[in-house]
Amino acid sequence: xxxxxxxxxxxxxxxxxxxxxxxxxxxxxxxxxxxxxxxxxxxxxxxxxxxxxxxxxxxxxxxxxxxxxxxxxxxxxxxxxxxxxxxxxxxxxxxxxxxxxxxxxxxxxxxxxxxxxxxxxxxxxxxxxxxxxxxxxxxxxxxxxxxxxxxxxxxxxxxxxxxxxxxxxxxxxxxxxxxxxxxxxxxxxxxxxxxxxxxxxxxxxxxxxxxxxxxxxxxxxxxxxxxxxxxxxxxxxxxxxxxxxxxxxxxxxxxxxxxxxxxxxxxxxxxxxxxxxxxxxxxxxxxxxxxxxxxxxxxxxxxxxxxxxxxxxxxxxxxxxxxxxxxxxxxxxxxxxxxxxxxxxxxxxxxxxxxxxxxxxxxxxxxxxxxxxxxxxxxxxxxxxxxxxxxxxxxxxxxxxxxxxxxxxxxxxxxxxxxxxxxxxxxxxxxxxxxxxxxxxxxxxxxxxxxxxxxxxxxxxxxxxxxxxxxxxxxxxx
Numbered sequence: 001x002x003x004x005x006x007x008x009x010x011x012x013x014x015x016x017x018x019x020x021x022x023x024x025x026x027x028x029x030x031x032x033x034x035x036x037x038x039x040x041x042x043x044x045x046x047x048x049x050x051x052x053x054x055x056x057x058x059x060x061x062x063x064x065x066x067x068x069x070x071x072x073x074x075x076x077x078x079x080x081x082x083x084x085x086x087x088x089x090x091x092x093x094x095x096x097x098x099x100x101x102x103x104x105x106x107x108x109x110x111x112x113x114x115x116x117x118x119x120x121x122x123x124x125x126x127x128x129x130x131x132x133x134x135x136x137x138x139x140x141x142x143x144x145x146x147x148x149x150x151x152x153x154x155x156x157x158x159x160x161x162x163x164x165x166x167x168x169x170x171x172x173x174x175x176x177x178x179x180x181x182x183x184x185x186x187x188x189x190x191x192x193x194x195x196x197x198x199x200x201x202x203x204x205x206x207x208x209x210x211x212x213x214x215x216x217x218x219x220x221x222x223x224x225x226x227x228x229x230x231x232x233x234x235x236x237x238x239x240x241x242x243x244x245x246x247x248x249x250x251x252x253x254x255x256x257x258x259x260x261x262x263x264x265x266x267x268x269x270x271x272x273x274x275x276x277x278x279x280x281x282x283x284x285x286x287x288x289x290x291x292x293x294x295x296x297x298x299x300x301x302x303x304x305x306x307x308x309x310x311x312x313x314x315x316x317x318x319x320x321x322x323x324x325x326x327x328x329x330x331x332x333x334x335x336x337x338x339x340x341x342x343x344x345x346x347x348x349x350x351x352x353x354x355x356x357x358x359x360x361x362x363x364x365x366x367x368x369x370x371x372x373x374x375x376x377x378x379x380x381x382x383x384x385x386x387x388x389x390x391x392x393x394x395x396x397x398x399x400x401x402x403x404x405x406x407x408x409x410x411x412x413x414x415x416x417x418x419x420x421x422x423x424x425x426x427x428x429x430x431x432x433x434x435x436x437x438x439x440x441x442x443x444x445x446x447x448x449x450x451x452x453x454x455x456x457x458x459x460x461x462x463x464x465x466x467x468x469x470x471x472x473x474x475x476x477x478x
Contacts, residue, residue: 065233066192069178072235074188075132075161076107077180077228080116080139080153082124104181104228105129105153106237107162108267112137112155115267116227117242118144121151129155132188143270143382148211148258148345149242152270163229166236168215168259171195177217178231179241179255183224193219193255200256201338213342214256215239221255230257239263265346274382279347279370282313287337288325296325297361302335303327306357312375312399318366320357327363328356344370350377375399376444384448391451391477392420397444398432402465409442410434410462425460425473433462434470451477 081102103120107113114129121127127139137155144151171177172195179191197216215230221241230239239257269276284307293301304326309316326334330353334340347353349372356365371377375397388394394414403409413431416423433441436450437459451458458477463470 066176066178066190069231069233069235070180070190073163073178073180073229073231073237074190076163077132077182077188078105078107078114079103079130079182079184080105080114080120080227081128081130082121083126083128084123102184103224103226104183104241106227106229106240107160108165108237110158110160110162112157112160113142113267113271114139114153114155115240115263116151116153117240118146118149118151120227121153122146127153129153130182131161132182143274143276145266145270145276147276148262148266150240150258150263150266150270152267163231163237164235165260165264166232166234166238168238168261171198171215171232171238173197176233177219177238178233179217179219179221179225179228179257180231181221181225181228181241183222183228189225191220193217196254198259199336199338199342201336211262211338211341211345213259213262213338213345214242215259217255217257218253219255236260237263259342262342262345269348273379275380275385277348277379278372279344279349279351280313280372281344281368282310282315282371283320284308284310285326285337285340296323296358298325298358303358304334304337304340311401312397314368314370317400318355318368320355320366320368321359323359324364325358326355327358329353349379374444378445380448384452387448387451389417390421391475392417392422393427395433395444395447402432406432406463406465408434409440411441411444411447421475421477422473425475427460427473428464431460431462431464431471431473433460435461 079102101120101122101124103116105114105116105120108115121141121144124141127141129137129139137157139153139155142152142154175195177193177195179193180188182188194217195215196218200214200216201212215238217230219230221228221244225241228241229237230241232238238260240263241255241257243256244254266276285304286307288298288301288303288305290301292298292305306315306320306322306324306326308322309320326340328334329340329343332343334343347370349370352367352369354365355368356363358364369377372380374380374395393416395411396414398406398410398412402412410432413427413429413433415429416427433447435441436447437454438461439450441447441450454477456476457474460473461470
């Protein structure tokens with residue numbers, strides 16, 4: 001009897017619970033957070049740091065766990081000390097050790113590749129890396145790039161803690177991020193903030209090829225954090241902390257990071273070639289202003305205006321003209337020059353891009369093959385660039401009009417370095433090399449191949465466009 005009463009009580013309770021849930025769902029509107037992500041949430045490091053960019057799209061903000069992200073990332077953030085030439089890195093009698101700079105870095109692969117800022121390692125001859133667990137290493141400088149303020153170091157070890165590269169394009173304004181650094185060897189420091197803006201140009205880098213399209217955040221970053229990690233709450237690297245805007249010398253609310261998608265391409269080039277392979281559009285550009293938008297009857301004040309086209313460049317070959325307004329590239333909307341530079345900065349010579357632009361009020365499309373500064377579509381390795389510098393000149397392929405006027409192939413000497421082997425021959429800039437050691441030169445690839453093979457006396461034969469006859473220049477190649 002008692003058992004029957006208990007059974008009836010249990011069944012009544014279950015029925016009541018089901019009815020209550022049904023009534024709650026019927027009366028109360030359903031609320032949920034939806035996250036669409038092609039990769040599952042993770043806080044572990046990843047191996048494929050140079051793999052293709054993975055899409056990541058949020059339909060709503062996800063629940064944030066700063067602690068888990070920080071715990072996963074901090075072991076992969078290191079302290080870096082760069083020593084000046086001539087300094088051993090150890091104290092000497094009556095002479096303190098001298099360092100050029102200190103900063104932070106991020107291990108991005110388990111075999112010891114570390115990305116940091118160029119200004120952290122610039123001028124250094126010896127590089128010391130200290131991990132969060134106090135392990136110390138001497139690092140090798142793989143390469144650096146002043147136009148993006150990035151550098152790549154390598155330490156000799158395996159199974160190192162590392163931070164996986166995320167998709168910086170997926171960052172949204174207002175999204176939470178963490179800035180993780182290892183300033184002054186104080187162990188890792190973590191600060192939190194939100195993404196304040198994207199595609200910022202703050203005019204801090206030098207050089208014609210500079211790329212400034214920073215992620216702006218209000219996470220606290222101070223000078224010792226240069227080269228440290230900017231990560232999302234999924235524990236993925238979305239930027240390398242690079243700069244702050246300050247009047248006092250300390251943090252005042254604005255910090256800037258190089259986007260991870262650009263970092264991925266730069267460090268891959270440094271690893272594979274020793275230098276960055278830049279794919280150039282071949283056009284001088286500027287932002288669209290309100291006055292220009294009104295003059296050209298543009299639908300909005302956005303886009304990039306072409307002010308000049310370089311002869312025989314990718315843009316020239318595709319039929320672009322001065323006055324065209326670029327609105328998108330590879331289906332990505334382009335509203336400003338930094339946005340265009342960031343996209344191009346992820347590409348190499350020989351890559352083809354799809355461009356949408358406005359001309360005379362009409363939308364047009366073009367396919368453009370990017371070239372490098374030598375007017376070539378072939379990547380130029382560091383050793384090849386160094387060979388030209390050691391000899392003392394800069395070369396480029398002949399343009400389409402030059403080949404037609406001269407009715408022959410070759411490469412053109414753009415500049416000659418003082419005190420070099422080439423200067424000692426009395427060669428002048430503008431000389432067009434048509435053969436090396438009696439072997440025909442069709443393009444830059446030919447010239448580099450023949451120069452690498454040559455030993456002893458090397459003879460360059462060619463012409464000047466405004467002078468008659470052939471000219472010969474000889475020099476000793478070691």
